Amino acid sequence: MSVVTDTPGVTAFEIPTGREEAWRFTPLRRLRGLHEDLTGARELPVTVDAAPGVRVETVPVGDLSPSAAALDRISSLVRSAAASATVVTVPRDLVAGRPTIVRLEGPGTSPAAVGVVHVVAEPFSEAVVVIEHVGSATAGTNVEVQVGEGASLTVMSLQDWADDTVHVGRIHAVVGRDARYRSFVATLGGSVVRLVPTVEYSATGGDAELLGLFYADAGQHLEHRSLVDHTQPHCRSNVLYKGALAGDPALGETGIARTVWVGDVIIRAAAVGTDTYELNRNLVLTDAGRADSVPNLEIETGEIVGAGHASATGRFDDEQLFYLQARGIPADVATRLVVRGFFADVIGRLGVPEWESRLLAAIDAELGMAAEVNEDDD
Amino acid sequence: MATLEIRDLHVSVDSDAGEREILRGVDLTVRQGETHAIMGPNGSGKSTLAYSVAGHPKYRITRGTVTLDGADVLAMSVDERARAGLFLAMQYPVEVPGVSVSNFLRTSATAVRGEAPKLRTWIKEMRSAMDALAMDPAFAERSVNEGFSGGEKKRHEILQMELLQPKIAILDETDSGLDVDALKVVSEGVNRVRDTGEVGTLLITHYTRILRYIRPDFVHVFLDGRIVAEGGPELADELEANGYDSYIKAAASA
Numbered sequence: 115m116s117v118v119t120d121t122p123g124v125t126a127f128e129i130p131t132g133r134e135e136a137w138r139f140t141p142l143r144r145l146r147g148l149h150e151d152l153t154g155a156r157e158l159p160v161t162v163d164a165a166p167g168v169r170v171e172t173v174p175v176g177d178l179s180p181s182a183a184a185l186d187r188i189s190s191l192v193r194s195a196a197a198s199a200t201v202v203t204v205p206r207d208l209v210a211g212r213p214t215i216v217r218l219e220g221p222g223t224s225p226a227a228v229g230v231v232h233v234v235a236e237p238f239s240e241a242v243v244v245i246e247h248v249g250s251a252t253a254g255t256n257v258e259v260q261v262g263e264g265a266s267l268t269v270m271s272l273q274d275w276a277d278d279t280v281h282v283g284r285i286h287a288v289v290g291r292d293a294r295y296r297s298f299v300a301t302l303g304g305s306v307v308r309l310v311p312t313v314e315y316s317a318t319g320g321d322a323e324l325l326g327l328f329y330a331d332a333g334q335h336l337e338h339r340s341l342v343d344h345t346q347p348h349c350r351s352n353v354l355y356k357g358a359l360a361g362d363p364a365l366g367e368t369g370i371a372r373t374v375w376v377g378d379v380i381i382r383a384a385a386v387g388t389d390t391y392e393l394n395r396n397l398v399l400t401d402a403g404r405a406d407s408v409p410n411l412e413i414e415t416g417e418i419v420g421a422g423h424a425s426a427t428g429r430f431d432d433e434q435l436f437y438l439q440a441r442g443i444p445a446d447v448a449t450r451l452v453v454r455g456f457f458a459d460v461i462g463r464l465g466v467p468e469w470e471s472r473l474l475a476a477i478d479a480e481l482g483m484a485a486e487v488n489e490d491d492d
Numbered sequence: 493m494a495t496l497e498i499r500d501l502h503v504s505v506d507s508d509a510g511e512r513e514i515l516r517g518v519d520l521t522v523r524q525g526e527t528h529a530i531m532g533p534n535g536s537g538k539s540t541l542a543y544s545v546a547g548h549p550k551y552r553i554t555r556g557t558v559t560l561d562g563a564d565v566l567a568m569s570v571d572e573r574a575r576a577g578l579f580l581a582m583q584y585p586v587e588v589p590g591v592s593v594s595n596f597l598r599t600s601a602t603a604v605r606g607e608a609p610k611l612r613t614w615i616k617e618m619r620s621a622m623d624a625l626a627m628d629p630a631f632a633e634r635s636v637n638e639g640f641s642g643g644e645k646k647r648h649e650i651l652q653m654e655l656l657q658p659k660i661a662i663l664d665e666t667d668s669g670l671d672v673d674a675l676k677v678v679s680e681g682v683n684r685v686r687d688t689g690e691v692g693t694l695l696i697t698h699y700t701r702i703l704r705y706i707r708p709d710f711v712h713v714f715l716d717g718r719i720v721a722e723g724g725p726e727l728a729d730e731l732e733a734n735g736y737d738s739y740i741k742a743a744a745s746a
Binding site: 431432433434436437438439440441442443444445447448451452454455456457458459 | 546547548549569570571573574575579580582585586587588589590591595596599600603604635652656
């Protein structure tokens with residue numbers, strides 16, 4: 115299936131025009147040339163707070179094995195432009211005592227900046243790695259994840275960018291035999307953010323959970339395209355993305371909150387015994403929101419445990435608001451309850467209490483902005 | 493003593509066929525400590541009365557007044573009405589996914605009481621109220637109304653009534669869809685609140701069945717958007733025996 119990857123040109127991927135399936139939702143004009151040329155790009159400053167026992171190294175990109183993540187033009191440009199990569203290794207059998215935090219801080223919007231992070235969970239290790247994106251940037255990032263045999267790894271990517279940031283990134287994971295991988299993507303900040311989390315399996319018994327939440331305010335374009343490629347027998351995948359849209363109707367076109375979710379799952383002929391499900395739900399809070407939700411399921415074998423998908427985009431339910439208000443709860447508190455409730459299941463699956471609280475607090479902060487928008491309407 | 497006064501209330505809704513008047517001049521006074529039953533056939537506007545008093549945005553008040561101890565209820569937002577002491581037990585309580593019953597109840601109690609109840613006493617209070625309604629403690633951790641059976645939804649409504657201690661409670665067809673056991677449990681809950689003498693109750697019902705468990709002081713027959721007959725509990729017995737037919741005929745020939 116070619117919906118996620120570009121067609122390579124003779125020497126490289128061609129510059130997307132916006133007519134390609136993979137790029138048709140992306141506002142290319144707002145990418146500040148990220149998709150054209152990254153010559154002269156600098157590196158995103160990285161700081162790492164590693165859990166005891168977790169190794170952190172900075173290595174020349176040239177020393178890394180050829181990138182599986184470089185499947186489109188921007189990720190291959192990022193790899194060419196980056197001199198070094200941050201490699202986080204969870205040694206064999208280590209059960210990390212706390213999350214390892216990799217913080218990428220935007221150095222400003224010009225020139226563009228690139229970041230390459232590799233996370234390696236060696237066999238039978240257990241760890242949580244949080245990649246936090248903050249500040250202003252025009253950023254291209256490649257994250258590559260290897261989950262070794264029997265390992266259990268959660269990689270959270272938090273996009274808490276400043277309002278002027280443009281970010282295009284890939285998060286590619288290879289899941290080993292009987293390994294468990296949980297990807298959690300939380301996109302709150304940034305002007306344009308386009309992330310492509312992808313999963314492949316290197317052996318049987320792998321289990322991948324791709325979770326995501328996004329909250330788009332006026333003018334934000336937040337796009338997530340997941341791909342799970344089932345090439346191995348008896349693997350599982352579960353994709354759950356939830357988004358809220360709170361544009362500002364008073365601002366016209368520029369006030370629209372825009373989100374895109376595309377979820378691709380391929381079950382290859384060899385992938386018998388596959389069990390997969392994907393779900394996207396979007397909650398439209400104001401009249402200025404547009405959500406695209408496209409699940410794609412391609413099945414090449416019938417000998418599977420299950421395969422399904424669901425997608426729904428709904429308006430904020432006024433009946434819920436009435437019910438809560440009829441119990442004395444003021445409208446703003448009621449709205450917060452409903453939106454927190456909407457995200458509760460996806461946040462609850464992160465499994466890292468301290469970061470679950472931080473996400474809830476971040477959503478409350480977003481709602482503060484939405485409430486102001488609503489007041490402006492009156 | 494708290495008094496809810498409804499005077500010449502006219503209410504319309506927007507439908508495909510344009511504006512439609514549903515309430516055509518309702519007069520009703522409910523005082524703290526009293527129990528009123530409003531009975532009428534389906535489509536007579538009983539529920540519209542309940543939702544209009546609670547402030548549902550679907551209903552437009554075109555004439556008349558609603559006051560609680562003289563204060564203009566119609567000028568209040570939905571949550572202000574609840575904080576002023578009005579409570580509506582809904583016929584179709586709304587699901588709120590991801591919001592636990594315990595979180596919802598505490599948020600609600602905090603709003604109505606004006607301060608957050610102390611956590612320890614609150615849990616005790618909630619547990620004992622749930623126990624009285626034969627509700628499993630695990631219920632508190634479920635999402636509000638999500639996947640609840642009909643009986644669970646109604647118990648949950650009465651649980652809220654017991655915890656929020658309103659001045660005036662309107663119960664919109666709380667008896668519908670309940671089996672006899674559930675009806676008894678729910679009625680006992682309503683009677684516990686009534687026995688405090690602190691609440692005025694307006695029971696809206698299609699059937700006389702619930703009136704065997706909750707004895708009304710006043711019965712009002714509701715038809716075609718207004719009250720057409722009033723009396724004591726004996727009126728309910730008469731309706732049980734003869735139904736609404738004589739009222740419908742009288743209205744048709746009027």
